[in-house]
Amino acid sequence: MNQILHLLSLPTMKVNLLAGxxxxxxxxxxxxxxxxxxxxxxxxxxxxxxxxALVERHQPSMIRLARSFVASPAVAEExxxxxxxxxxxxxxxFAGRSSFRTWLLKILVNRARTTGAREGRSVAIGxxxxxxxxxxxxxxxxxxxxxxxxxxxxxxRLHAQELAETIRTALEELPxxxxxxLLLRDVDGLTSEEVCDVLDISEGNQRVLLHRGRxxxxxxxxxAAGEAA
Amino acid sequence: xxxxxxxxxxxACRQVVELISDYIEGELPRVQRLRLEAHFAGCxxxxxxxxxxxxxxxxxxxxAVEDLTPHMREDLLGVYRRWLAESR
Numbered sequence: 409m410n411q412i413l414h415l416l417s418l419p420t421m422k423v424n425l426l427a428g429x430x431x432x433x434x435x436x437x438x439x440x441x442x443x444x445x446x447x448x449x450x451x452x453x454x455x456x457x458x459x460x461a462l463v464e465r466h467q468p469s470m471i472r473l474a475r476s477f478v479a480s481p482a483v484a485e486e487x488x489x490x491x492x493x494x495x496x497x498x499x500x501x502f503a504g505r506s507s508f509r510t511w512l513l514k515i516l517v518n519r520a521r522t523t524g525a526r527e528g529r530s531v532a533i534g535x536x537x538x539x540x541x542x543x544x545x546x547x548x549x550x551x552x553x554x555x556x557x558x559x560x561x562x563x564x565r566l567h568a569q570e571l572a573e574t575i576r577t578a579l580e581e582l583p584x585x586x587x588x589x590l591l592l593r594d595v596d597g598l599t600s601e602e603v604c605d606v607l608d609i610s611e612g613n614q615r616v617l618l619h620r621g622r623x624x625x626x627x628x629x630x631x632a633a634g635e636a637a
Numbered sequence: 638x639x640x641x642x643x644x645x646x647x648x649a650c651r652q653v654v655e656l657i658s659d660y661i662e663g664e665l666p667r668v669q670r671l672r673l674e675a676h677f678a679g680c681x682x683x684x685x686x687x688x689x690x691x692x693x694x695x696x697x698x699x700x701a702v703e704d705l706t707p708h709m710r711e712d713l714l715g716v717y718r719r720w721l722a723e724s725r
Binding site: 456460463471472485488492493496497539542549555559563576579590595597618623625629 | 664685697699705724
């Protein structure tokens with residue numbers, strides 16, 4: 409509290425500078441970051457166990473994201489391997505300005521895009537449809553056919569397994585860009601800033617893709633709940 | 638105040654559903670956020686919709702992680718060993 413009061417008493421420029429430094433300190437002390445730094449050191453020194461610990465830690469995000477860009481699971485695995493090779497070869501260039509995860513995923517996205525393009529997979533652009541079918545609102549824009557209730561069932565874990573399956577399927581069916589944003593943001597828990605960095609998209613674009621993707625998943629859950637009822 | 642009140646009344650459910658993700662993200666400008674909250678206070682369907690979006694996000698975050706297959710583990714160890722050999 410004293411520190412806060414102290415900060416408040418400083419001129420604005422100094423406060424901004426200190427807030428900036430605090431933000432940097434906060435970033436580098438996020439849970440797991442210190443441990444990751446240590447693993448990276450050990451990896452550079454030739455410690456296989458440290459390398460595999462990093463692989464285990466990032467495997468789920470990497471393979472999910474790679475599969476979003478390339479059709480075949482085998483090719484997705486190649487992309488992941490190729491990414492690790494790129495990471496190892498470039499490790500001395502990793503300055504720690506972004507988090508290791510962001511840096512790693514950026515390399516993966518670059519390789520996956522190149523491979524996906526070679527595979528002839530078209531880059532899906534997010535559709536521009538509304539969040540909810542227009543036919544469900546009346547002329548004044550109020551709900552004519554309101555959302556079905558399913559949240560309580562989900563919270564009661566009545567259909568938790570089925571709902572998870574529904575999400576998985578719906579994610580598969582999303583346009584690529586929406587899926588990538590959703591995977592990084594809602595599955596892997598990256599910040600919106602990190603998502604923009606990894607996918608090289610603007611903040612506004614990220615928000616639209618996130619909104620559309622989430623709306624579609626919600627609709628899929630409602631449809632599934634309707635079928636189950 | 639009357640101007641503000643009229644603006645708040647104008648927001649329709651159909652517009653609310655387009656703003657909900659930004660609302661959850663805390664990305665809406667204050668005036669728009671207040672308009673949305675005023676709408677939620679009087680609309681059970683949009684309140685339900687908001688709860689559903691939050692639950693959708695929560696459920697998406699619980700997707701099971703995929704384990705590393707033994708052959709991938711071998712392949713990746715191979716990648717590391719080759720790099721180690723070429724970098725020494």
